Amino acid sequence: MDFNFSDEQVQLGDAVGRWADKAYTFDRRTQTAQAGGFSKVAYQEMAELGLAGLMTNADFDGMDMGPTEAMVALEKLGSALVLEPIAHTWIASVLLDTFAPAALKAAWLPQLASGEVFMALATQEKRARYRLDVCAATATPLGDGHAITGSKHVVAGASYANALLVNASVDGVQALFLVASDAQGLRVEGYSTQDGGSAGEVYLDNTPATLVSTDGLAAMQLARDMGIACLCAEGVGVMEKTLTMTTDYMNTRKQFGVEIAKFQALRHRVADVKMQLELARSMSYYATLKLGAPAAERSQAMSRAKVQLGNSMRFVGQECIQLHGGIGVTDEYAVSHYFKRLTQMEMSCGDTMHHVGEVSARMQDSAGVFA
């Protein structure tokens, strides 16, 4: 049992942190948000740092790193509120590497690792409400491949994707497909999300698709679990920065002739925020270190982690707005954007209530980190 980072991991974090601090300024982020929420230039900069191929096998030009490195990098990206969803690239790459036939891997993984292409995860449906076993989109055989009909809901980066990973049912069984963004019958209606990012509704009408795997549910479960671990890491970064901004503000803002950091009513709220941050960090470690566990144990762990993170993110966001006072609810001041990001993250990969239900359904007689 060891929660220390290796020197290499610390260096990776420093490198990502330097880029985020210097290159990904709040002004640049604001401009990106106004321009649609996804900067291909910024994405390419991250790819040049090696981030796009972070979890890709070295055989496909990746960095061959693991969940801990992903966590280290994401905390830094979270603290800068980076809009471009690079974690989705990792999930897409791992899904392809785990489930796709060799030719498909060779065709896509190197391009994903270099950042030349971005692949969106079109796996959420309106009616599914976070459930993975509900998939209304259907696929039917067409020529050598398949054709998908259906729609996908709030797909991050859909308008900027060169291809999409799409789940669809074949005779009632979920399978995973790859759809090129210029495929016939594919329509993406893009929009901004509450956090300033980019998403889109994806409509497929008899759209040609390449089969990735017939084991679609297992792929969805892996994508969900990776997504949760990534959200946890990013959430810790967002919360840590939110708290720092708040304490900095409290130590300068004066009311009644003193810094508001002097008031015990506020100090105790800060202590509670710190508590939620450290609980969340603990569960982020837990999620990351459980990613390699067998599927059932892994999913149980991720649901537990997401419950903690969901509660922590909501609490930290709400409290830090309150501790700022009026300036906390302005658009100009950064903390409101951190709050909106935290809010959106709670509703990604299954919200807190959904995962309380998952934990509840999976409960055993004994429980703990190792059970």
Next chain:
Amino acid sequence: MDLAFTPEEQAFRLEVSTWVKANLPKRTAAKVHSAQRLTRADMQEWAQILGKKGWLGYGWAKQFGGPGWDSVQKHLFEEECAMAGAPRIVPFGPVMVAPVIMAFGSEEQQQRFLPGIASGDVWWSQGYSEPGAGSDLASVKTTAQLEGDHYIVNGQKTWTTLGQFGDWIFCLVRTDNTGKPQAGISFLLIDMKSPGLTVRPIKLLDGECEVNEVWFDNVKVPANNLVGEENKGWGYAKFLLAHERANIADVNRAKRELERLKRVAKAEGVYDDHRFRDQIALLEVDIVALEMMVLRVLSAETSGKSSLDIAGLLKIRGSEIQQRYSELMMLAAGPSSLPFIMEAMDAGWQGDAALGLTQFPGGDASNAPLASTYFNMRKTTIYGGSNEVQRNIIAQTVLG
């Protein structure tokens, strides 16, 4: 980063659990698993069994006769004891006063006091709080005046846990009134059989007398019972607090009690009620998160690479969780938790002819302690530095 314990640590865990299972009296474990009342004899019997093995002072270094375990080993020992249903080690001797005697006591004091603590033969109590000194411990007023080769102690201590069983008591006493309050405090070891020392149990809201007042009326204490230097006691007390480690969170007991909560919920038919079950699920998440936080502290301690200043968080979270599981257990039993029959909390109770009770109301005597435990647990956010004091400390580290 690695979540798993090493093979050596796992072997150590197995050694401990095998020994505990073989040596922990079954009747005591049964009482602990159902929160029945423990007698002084139950507690001391287990202390002496541990003492014989050399494990009562499980945090002690080898030079003082301890096992010399590292933080992870201590944690695994605590966990195996808790899960097996061992009574908590009464901490005042082996965990609290012993490290102070080791660090600041004379060699003569070490030889005089440590063997009795290590064997579990001598029961120690803590004389810290006073009526006017709770969270504000530095304002203790109990005085110790040096007259020849004795101190004359006058005053009153309170909230002395299990003091009615105590043989000796370590006290913070005032030896100087001139400077800052912290600068006039000394650390004194007092024989509780001394003339002029009176122990008065305080009945608490659960009907039990878990704590006591200890009165000192011209109690003569040999001057060589002073630990370290006069007026340096505050520093020793702070050392003692720093010595209480991650176990302040009591996460191992929380895991055991979560299992009991699930048993109670099943027996009472609420485990399949989603509204209730989701509350257990939330508690389970809280306990896993607390355990992860404890493991982070242990990892930092054993590696020595990074320090983690989150002990205050552990105290707050651990105490809130203790309150929550006791609350949920009571709510699970609902009206069956309401009959107040003290004797039914004793092992083997089977009705009471004098009271006209053929059985515990509702039929299940394991419900008898649930409300009492809930009431009793309100103490956890108050003692050991109230949670509000802990929040002050945390805020200081975050805000300056």
